[in-house]
Amino acid sequence: MKITFPHIGNTYIVAKAFLDDFGSEYTIPPFNTNKTLELGSKYTAESHCLPFKLFVGNLLQAHELGADTMLITGGCGPCKLGYFGEMLKKTVSEIGIEMEIITLEVPEQGLKELAARIKKVSGTSNYLNVAKVVNSAKNVAIQLDSLERLSRIKRARQLEPRSVDKIYGSFQREVLEVKGSKEILKFIRQTERKLKKLPQNEKARPLKVGIVGEIYTTIEPYANFQLERLLGNMGVEVTRQVTVSGWIIDDMLKKALRLPLEGEDVREARAYLSGMVGGHAHHTIGNTVVHAKDGFDGVIHLYPLGCMPEIVSQSILPAVEENYQIPVMTVIRDEMTGEAGFNTRVEAFVDLIRKRREEQLNGQNKMLYGY
Known part of the structure; x- marks a missing residue:
């Protein structure tokens, strides 16, 4: 099994930490570009929303890199995101490629079904270990959002134009080479210290x-x-x-x-x-x-x-x-x-x-x- 997932902001870092800690094999699709959207639009209806078209584009680009399983999260209520899992299954069937879709949400079958899906991804039935890895991924997400907030605050007050972009952009690229939630959290803290050291306009309003x-x-x-x-x-x-x-x-x-x-x-x-x-x-x-x-x-x-x-x-x-x-x-x-x-x-x-x-x-x- 070679796992992939769609791009939604920095979720690729959270998913990477999650899968690294389980020791799973995965591939990260290329970051979204016009090519991703063009590819997704080719195999979807005009009425499909932009997120779904990009999901399909991510899926196809990851499939070219050898992925055979895609992880996605679910949605709630009448929102189309709640149907993305079934829509993706139908799409890959119509295209004629092999790609299993696993939706990580609490289904109607309850927590046991969710646990079974995580077990399939992780390869372990040790619930304590699963809980530990899920908690670590959650902590990575929290710290990432904190880093994003800091970058937004510093960017509006930076003295050197695009100085925040240079540090934050380097982080997003270099984190691809960092393995495991512990090391990713350490790298986030290092980046945070760099941003805090940037000179800023203290009088800015x-x-x-x-x-x-x-x-x-x-x-x-x-x-x-x-x-x-x-x-x-x-x-x-x-x-x-x-x-x-x-x-x-x-x-x-x-x-x-x-x-x-x-x-x-x-x-x-x-x-x-x-x-x-x-x-x-x-x-x-x-x-x-x-x-x-x-x-x-x-x-x-x-x-x-x-x-x-x-x-x-x-x-x-x-x-x-x-x-x-x-x-x-x-x-x-x-x-x-x-x-x-x-x-x-x-x-x-x-x-x-x-x-x-x-x-x-x-x-x-x-x-x-x-x-």
């Missing part, structure tokens, strides 16, 4: 923008044209509450153990959305409210074309925008979205919220619409 929306589009840099990097290098501090570690802890571990899942964002969303519509719709609405209460200058809402939960969110966000007087820009991403046009919209939005802050400082507290 950067604009603050929250990124909300569908998890794949907000986390995967290719899907959002490196939005966090773009904003940070414009002197904007970015916050993104939907994270890889949050997905692992809330949507996998807590769900498996039947622990309470509700957070501040879900509570804030109740005033606008009482029922569950799947995906991260509650988080999108709730985090927009939280960001507004925390004094953020604006919010960027991202989702792939056809994402039903986020279509619901988009219809609700104008009410949040009006009630809390916070500008919200929505971007819908598919394979036809141009990077130049995307960047132009982001730059215009930053100009808008910068002007809005200046007017507020001058005593003109009014809303600027248009996005």
Whole structure:
């Protein structure tokens, strides 16, 4: 068995730690590019969402490297991610290649079925060892998200242009050569120390923008044209509450153990959305409210074309925008979205919220619409 997995931001590092600790054989597909999307689009319907097309592209590129098994996580509610496992099985059958799909989630059959799937991946039936490895992978995810937050803070205040990108980009490439969760955690801490040593503008008061929306589009840099990097290098501090570690802890571990899942964002969303519509719709609405209460200058809402939960969110966000007087820009991403046009919209939005802050400082507290 040679395992692979799709790219979703830094999840390749978490998956690598997980499989390294089990001693499993695996291959990491090439990072997402236009080639990945073109390959995935070739074997999917036009109506399929961008994440699924990229999943298929990752699968095919990994298959060329010898992979015969793909690990994915599941989804919840009407969100299409919950059906990706079955959709991928159907796709590989239609293409005519051998690729087993293993979904790591708590299925209807319960924890025993999940344990059986992990056993298949790990090759061990020692539940204590499995729990230890899962916990280590969770810790890697937590520290990775902490490193990402630090990079976003430092990027908005850096004195030397793109100094954060150099350190963070090197980390993402060099971590491929690091083996096991212990060594990966050590490498994360080393990178963190490098970022903390970077000189920064202590007098900077950067604009603050929250990124909300569908998890794949907000986390995967290719899907959002490196939005966090773009904003940070414009002197904007970015916050993104939907994270890889949050997905692992809330949507996998807590769900498996039947622990309470509700957070501040879900509570804030109740005033606008009482029922569950799947995906991260509650988080999108709730985090927009939280960001507004925390004094953020604006919010960027991202989702792939056809994402039903986020279509619901988009219809609700104008009410949040009006009630809390916070500008919200929505971007819908598919394979036809141009990077130049995307960047132009982001730059215009930053100009808008910068002007809005200046007017507020001058005593003109009014809303600027248009996005």
